[in-house]
Amino acid sequence: MTQINTLDPGASPLDYYGYELRRCREAAGLTQRQLGDILGYTSSLVGQIETARKVPTLEFSERVDVALETGGLLSRLAVLVMRSQLPAWFQQVAELEVRAAEICTFQAHMVHGLLQTEGYVRAVLGSLDDTDLDDRTAVRLARQRIFEKEEPPVMWAVISEAALYQKVGGAKVMRGQLLKLLAFEKNPRINIQILPFDAGEHAGLTGSFTLFHFERDPDIVYTEGYGSGHPTANPDTVRGCSLRYDHLQAAALPIRDSAELIRQVMEERYGEQRDSVGHPVA
Template sequence: MAAAHVRQLDASASPLDHFGSELRYWREAAGLSQPQLGAKLFCTASLIGQVETAHKVPTREFAERLDTVFPSGGAFGRLIGLVLRTQLPSWFQQYAGLEAQATYISTYQAQVVYGLLQTEEYARAVMEAPNPPNLDELVAARMERQRILDRDDPPQVWVVLDEAALRRPIGGPNVMWNQLAYLLGFRNRRHVSVQVLPFAAGQHTGLTGTFNLLRFEENPDVLYTEDFAQGHATANPGTFKEGSFRYARLQAAALSVEDSAALISRVMEEQYGEDPDAGERGVA
């Protein structure tokens, strides 16, 4: 019987191809069939085959399980971050790389919660609006971006969030309640600060839209904005200085961190009700 045709990957074609090539190498070196490896990973042989042929984007959990099966020295766990980043829109990948290198991130968000502070359910609701074909991969990539907050040397993140982002019911009451509760949880993390710009502030220097300021230890500072179709990053000193001036005015107009937390709590109670999961947990 003729051997089944096996697609040969060009490991240099993309991070996903490289991941699949490495998986096949380690599996064959260990003398395991796809069903045998699937049994060790608690997944199907079909999934193994799809990842090996770059037809399926692996998850971080899948990659980390591979590192427990093979003596790879954590290679799959290191590679998966790059694989997931390539699932982001091509125009956004440059920013994601800069964000991961920044030591200080300042952002004004006019419509939604900042991506680094989103829950998975909220992120899914935000990104499914334009009905992308790769929604699962986009959500996984956004969650992967958030790992920079858990590093030993995380960036200092300062978020000014328009009150509209708190009150816009994205994903339904449960999703919003959990998202706002998640925001409140950052009060205990010294490197993340959240201020809310209330409606009462009226006109302000962020009326032209969302923007981010990234600072680095050695590289030039960067201002980042987006329009409907793409992102724009500039290291022009004059432009960055103007962005910094506008951001300082936004911070001055926003509520303090403590008063912002109080407003978030009030919106949770008034607009989204009590803890939606309290009834399921019961009384201790």
């Protein structure tokens, strides 16, 4: 068992979080059990987080900040911890999401990670490997906190109609996911357009990509493969993908019509099924 006295706060964001949690708890004169009782968690969980053996959730961090009156310290650290737990090749992309003024993405097969529900995330991440699935799910969902910033980015997402039909996680999960997309309909900073099957051949047939626009820095294009990501600021690549994205937006349905198509698919394909006496069927 890792000894808390040997924890090096400079070893990683997770170690630093554990060090600060212990420091704040002891300053308040509380044991791990007492803090756990206040927060509604076990003393074992508090101890695991203090020894950097467990990734803290944002909910845990927010509760600690309130209980120990830390001024939001643990919540701020939790965001860094979450980002550090992403695959090494994706950490740069998460930083781009944080800094971007505008994010423009085309998704050929699935809903973008910044727009996914918890159930959808779990299904995607657990499709081949369900180890540490709770932590990995929490880490992906934490990226969505960028929309809670004082100046959140504007996001434009063109999503292939195929992604609406791909039954990720089952009908219940997909219904929840499409409901979440519909919830953005009145949000001017998160704009969803569906590229319909009727569009035929289109500028995104070669695959998904994302454009990051910044206030002062050059634009960046990001594409992804299996277990690898490829961000580039090459001007020719950026210009080419920007033109490609313009054509995709032109071929996609307007925002209002896109919402109507999402609603139609949700009801026809993922509508709540009932038995002979009217009870919902899982």
